[in-house]
Amino acid sequence: MNELAILQSIKMGMRSIKGNKLRSVLTMLGIIIGVSSVIVLVSIAQGSTSNVTSQINNLGTNLITINTFGTDLSLTEDKINKLEDKDGVKAISPVVSGRVTVKKDKTSSQTTLTGTNAAYETVRNTKVTSGRFLTDLDVEYRQKIAVIGATTAETLFGTESPVGQYIQLDGNSFKVVGVLASKGSSMGQSGDDVVIVPLSTAERLTKTTSINQVYLQGKSGQNMDFVMAEVENAMASMYPNQTDNYSVNNQQDLMSTMSSVSNTMTMMLGGIASISLLVGGIGIMNIMLVSVSERTKEIGIRKAIGAKRRDILWQFLIESVVLSAMGGIIGILLGLGLGKILGSTLSMTVTFSNTVVISSFLFSLIVGVVFGVFPANKASKLNPIQALRYE
Structure with missing residues (x-):
């Protein structure tokens, strides 16, 4: 035709x-x-x-999360250093978490407290819109400084810039040095209503030295299975016959x-x-x-x-x-x-x-x-x- x-x-x-x-x-x-x-x-x-x-990407890239359950199985500094020395590990960030009352003048609210180190910014893909993030010196000298989330900043300061001003965390005065970029909700939890302080300061504030959560970043996405195996072997040797009391999760497994x-x-x-x-x-x-x-x-x-x-x-x-x-x-x-x-x-x-x-x-x-x-x-x-x- x-x-x-x-x-x-x-x-x-x-x-x-x-x-x-x-x-x-x-x-x-x-x-x-x-x-x-x-x-x-x-x-x-x-x-x-x-x-x-x-x-999931907001949680961080090439991320492995280690959680331990109970104070008897908390990760000490020397054990964290052993994990950091493993091949393929780019950075590691221990975390102490809790709930605190944050107050500025007559405004107060309950918010999440995160005590961590300078590597947290890279490991968890965290950006600062104004001011700066934590440094290693802040952790070493137990500085009373804080980086606050976008929601926390809006609640306490409105449109005013929080950087350089002071807030009260459970009655203790902290200087705000930075404000985080808004990340929205990740996996059902808001990442904007948070106060981040140096790890050593958080241990004092929460009256605990138990580190039950560690974020670990691999050098590249291609070798994450190898890094995962290395971390699991290290945890098994540090905590023999206690696999039920800790978990090692790979972000790529979650993504898949x-x-x-x-x-x-x-x-x-x-x-x-x-x-x-x-x-x-x-x-x-x-x-x-x-x-x-x-x-x-x-x-x-x-x-x-x-x-x-x-x-x-x-x-x-x-x-x-x-x-x-x-x-x-x-x-x-x-x-x-x-x-x-x-x-x-x-x-x-x-x-x-x-x-x-x-x-x-x-x-x-x-x-x-x-x-x-x-x-x-x-x-x-x-x-x-x-x-x-x-x-």
Whole structure:
């Protein structure tokens, strides 16, 4: 079939669609709903995936977290140094945590206290918007200085700059030397309502020297499995037969698990939405069968004046594909529009993918071909004499 004949068939298909506007719209509705549903649901799923990935990355890069349970299993300075000496370890940051009452003038609130060292800034991917972070000298000389989170700064100081001013932590005066950049919530916990002080100062403030959490950063993502094995072996030798009393978690394992869950969710949502595309295809087939019945005499006339079987086949097949293509284009526009509306009104992360948009459109075309073949084949097989006599 040459290009001119294909173009002529497309024009005939468009003429038929225009002649039955309401029926054509209702026929395309299944395709429109199917394509838009695929785009919206998969985009929401991909947005959730990127949001979770971003939250995990906010925890730090190439991160290994060591937690011990109970004061009997606290990590001492010499044990932390042994972990730091392992091959592939870039930096290590011990942490003492607690809850403190932070006060400025008449404003006070309960907030998270984190006592740590200078390496925490690198290990936990922490940025300072104003002032500075902790230094090794602050830890060595037990300085009463604090770096506060964005939420804490807003609560205590409003729009005023906190750097250089003093706050009270459980009645002790601390000088604010820096304000952290907002990180939002990571894994369900706010990273902005926090006060970070030198590790040695925090031990005094919380009246404990028990270090039950250590963050460790690997030199590169490629050797994290090796570093993980090194750390696990070191912990096993330091705490023999006590594996139930401590945990070693690799950030990449968490990332892999979350990616697997997210991919499964994306496939499931895409599969559910694709069902409506199949339903739309059945609708196209039904309408095309009706169209064949209505235009039996027309088919007979075309065959009588020399139209071949393949010409009739192409005519109805192209009409079916035109219907599904128009439905696919409208579905794409509707899906992109709905996605943007949902993203802005519900504060959802919606990530559009060209691959998903193109795939859903191609799938709608395939549906048009598959479900258009049967009625087109039926039309092409009609006997011209019987078709002309059809009432």
